[in-house]
Amino acid sequence: MDVTTCLLLITVIYCILFFFDTLFKSCAHYPYIKFLHGTGFKIKLFHFQWNTTALNRILVRWGSSHLRFFNVWFALGLYTTLMLLPISVCLILYALFQIITAKGEDLNQNLIVEPIIPGINLPLSELGYYSVTLIFCSIVHEIGHALAAVKEDVHLVNVGVIVLFVIPVAYVNINIEKLTALNPWKTLRILCAGVWHNIVLAFVVFLIYIIMSYAFSTVFYVDNGIYITHVEPNSPLAGPRGLYAGDIITNINDCVVRDEISWTECLVNTWNNKPGFCVTTDLVHSVDESIPIFELPNGAYDCCGPTKKDWLCFEYADNNDGILELPPHMCLPARKVLETSNYFCDLTTQICPNNYHCIYPLLPNATTLLKIKLIQKPDVIYIGHPLDVLHATHVSPYIPRYLFTTPLIADTTMKLLKYIILFSLGLALVNVMPCIYMDGHHITNLLTQIVLKDKVQSRNTITLASIFITLTGTALLLFLCFYSIYTKIL
Incomplete structure (x- = not known):
């Protein structure tokens, strides 16, 4: 089955599920509604969501053990993420400088910030790698938030996964009231934990990639x-x-x-x-x-x-x-x-x-x-x-060096490791940017309050400064994404 046929089949399945979901809900079909509440499923058009509290106990057990280690671990995450924040801003500004100064053909090949869009700059045949890698990297990201929240005694509400057509994203819900009542630096540790886990994941997988490259070179001819x-x-x-x-x-x-x-x-x-x-x-x-x-x-x-x-x-x-x-x-x-x-x-x-x-x-x-x-x-x-x-x-x-070997395992393994490295670093850089719906939005808001609370008496002024930074970062990031997609399509 080719990729186009598979996408059409997924579209048909979504439409059928949405139709029966709407039908059963409009008829107040009790067994179906009970099933949704019991399993945590939510079905919308081209949108599927699942959440559960079954993993809360495991995450609480992990986060409550080895507190000394987690104190050092998330402190490192805080400092690393704060260092990454200006780097991400500089990347956006450098990308804008590229657009202003470079010619069209050179820019299309060398633009430093661009989104990965299946079918445009990512082969549709590799959509499976895209989905698997994205859900894995986002799970590691959300585990960071969850463990940091448990360590700071913030209650976990639930964890779950959202699938937007074929793009899965994990998430974790934590108690907002307890989060906002924390010391700002403790809150920053929780907010920065996801980015920190993505950075560590990329580094660990990079080491695995080097080891596997050497291992496969003993079974296959490489660079020949x-x-x-x-x-x-x-x-x-x-x-x-x-x-x-x-x-x-x-x-x-x-x-x-x-x-x-x-x-x-x-x-x-x-x-x-x-x-x-x-x-x-x-x-x-x-x-x-x-x-x-x-x-x-x-x-x-x-x-x-x-x-x-x-x-x-x-x-x-x-x-x-x-x-x-x-x-x-x-x-x-x-x-x-x-x-x-x-x-x-x-x-x-x-x-x-x-x-x-x-x-x-x-x-x-x-x-x-x-x-x-x-x-x-x-x-x-x-x-x-x-x-x-x-x-x-x-x-x-x-x-293959031998008749009984095939490059399928090597190709799949190395390509998956490449995607994990790129996606994990990409999620870290994007999430730390001062942009709406990203961790950088909340990180920037807290940093603005910490820096300006002794210099500016009006809370409204501090809030306006935070909103201005976030909206500017959001506008620049959206402009770069749309510009990149536009040039790729042309």
Whole structure:
């Protein structure tokens, strides 16, 4: 089942649940209402909520034991979070500086603050990692608040999970009256505990990531190419001369592929810089079957005619001071050119070894010619958009050393660890920002009161200052998020 079908199925399930929930509630169906109260379920349109008090006793037991350790632990969390607060503000300001000073293309690639949106800058195929990681990081975050509250003798009301369509978020409810009655510094410890737990989680998982990288390197070849795990069946790459699961790619044209990052960079590079090929004069003279060049309806040029489907029109690109050793345009078999060409040329410099000449295919703007080099298999020749190759293939940087191994476990483990590190740090940075509905909102409010209570007599002035800081932080963060989404969509 693909991701789109799965999302449609989830939508249908939500609609059915919402319909029956509304029907039973309107009819005052007692067994159903009793079931909701007993289990803590709440169903709304594309919104599911569950809360319970069953975990309160466990959290109280944890928070009440080892008080000396928790005193030091949450004190460290307080100081670390307070140091992170100005860093998060500086990141927002730096991101705004990027928007003001950088050009559009550079900004789109290097914006330091941007939201992770499935389907825009996160593949929909990795939505499962997104959901699992988010709920795990938010549970660790809320456990921090709960343990700190218990340690300060603040009553826990309940804990629960909210699922907004497919995005789960954990939460903990604590007694607000007892929280506000505490000493401000004790309240800050509780507020900062969630961010502190996310920071510690990211650090611990980072250490695990390093250990697992070393462990997997003993079972898999790493940084020696990429391993094809799946090829979309409807893609042109799935043909008889295309790619198959189990293929190992080492080069795209003259670009060396070592891992997933270099695989993506090589494909993007061939999109931005059309490759040229170095050929000999003898090859061109022996196979050239060109006709007078003419323009096609799609804007490209052709010198082969409609009968030669596997042939391409190439243009002579040598910088030879007007001396033409080859015709300006030539019709050559694409596969033969790429199989015999061991050198590539940059069309800006047009440099080839001695006795070789630079030619490049005349193709539409979004199309390029790729030579995909495989281990122990013939090269794959592909004509099309380079990003179609990226979307049609699923790859792994882990190449099995033995026949009985598969990169599935390594891929799943390492990708999940990466997401936990990124999401945990992201939640820590976002939550500490002075923004509405974030921990930073309450932290900023308390800090403002602590700093200004001896300098400003009017409580209204202190409240207005806190509101101004929070609204400014909220506006800046929302602007950065919407701007990032807008540029990604464009």
